[in-house]
Amino acid sequence: MSIELRPQFWKKYPLDQLNQAEWEALCDGCGLCCLVKLEDEDTQEVAYTMVSCKLLDCKTAACTDYPNRATQVPDCIQLTQKKLQTIHWLPPSCAYRRLNEGKKLPSWHYLNTGSRDSVMKAKKSAAGRCISEVDINEDDIEDYVVRWVR
Ligand code: SF4
Known part of the structure; x- marks a missing residue:
């Protein structure tokens, strides 16, 4: 049985009624x-x-080994509705955080615009403006604090 995205599911159903494909599709x-x-x-x-x-590929903001990320990075979080209730560090723009707080998806979210490019155009992506942890000295981490995550 294939699991499909129901039309406008992000507007019609609460998070706990989404199927797996819809849950995954929320991520921008x-x-x-x-x-x-x-x-x-x-x-x-x-x-x-x-x-x-x-x-993370800093050019595209995509994970370069999504299926195996938990093995490669043991503290990588598999976001679930339950975990969402205890995590306080997701960015304010995150689709999961917004829906969990009773807000709508932002106008630039690809489910609203139909284009994955819209997150970058809205300057809500890490693409093109991050640096990999393997390329810095971890003692300097405080020098890299930014204010554009909103
Ligand atoms: S912050 Fe939220 S929307 Fe952005 S990549 Fe992470 S889970 Fe997906």
Whole structure:
């Protein structure tokens, strides 16, 4: 049995009623969740850096080994609805975070525009503006904090 995307599923059904294909389709491919984040121990405030996971292609913001990412990067998170309730560091633009907070998908989301390019045009993607963790000295990580993750 093939699982299909129901028309306008992101507007019609709550997250817990999405099928697997619809859940996966929500991801806009921005790659922002694959950037290294720094958390303040006292305030739990999260700062994003422009430094990416070693598996992220910084030109396209796509994972270069998505099927095996959990093996290659053991702390890579497989996002589920349950985990969504406890993760506080997803970017405000993330489709999962927005729907979980009762918001709509942004106008630039590819499900609204029909084009995967729209996330880049809206400057909501890590593509073209990140650097791989393998190319930096990890002691310098604080130098890479950015403010464009919104
Ligand atoms: S931040 Fe959200 S929408 Fe962007 S790549 Fe990660 S899971 Fe997908």
